[in-house]
Amino acid sequence: MNLLDTNHCSAIILGEPNVIRRIAEVGELNIATCVIVQGKLTYMMENSAKRETNLARLKDFLANIGIYSVTEDSQRPNRSINNNAHVC
Numbered sequence: 001m002n003l004l005d006t007n008h009c010s011a012i013i014l015g016e017p018n019v020i021r022r023i024a025e026v027g028e029l030n031i032a033t034c035v036i037v038q039g040k041l042t043y044m045m046e047n048s049a050k051r052e053t054n055l056a057r058l059k060d061f062l063a064n065i066g067i068y069s070v071t072e073d074s075q076r077p078n079r080s081i082n083n084n085a086h087v088c
Helices: 006-014 017-026 035-046 051-063 079-085
Strands: 031-034 066-068
Touching (some): 006 051, 031 035, 035 051
């Protein structure tokens, strides 16, 4: 599993070719993000100049990606997650 940060998600939403290509390589079923990134992206889109368009794009993006919640276990350092977080 590859955990995407806010920058990765934004790049995908904006259609950045290098990130899109890397996602295709690892496979869409092998990527996810977390609820914190979801919140940051929502905040960004709600405060953007093209609010409605960007919120619709975000909704489509989030419908096709796994979203992890924050739990006590997820707050512990995990080397395998950290390593995979930088794959994309």
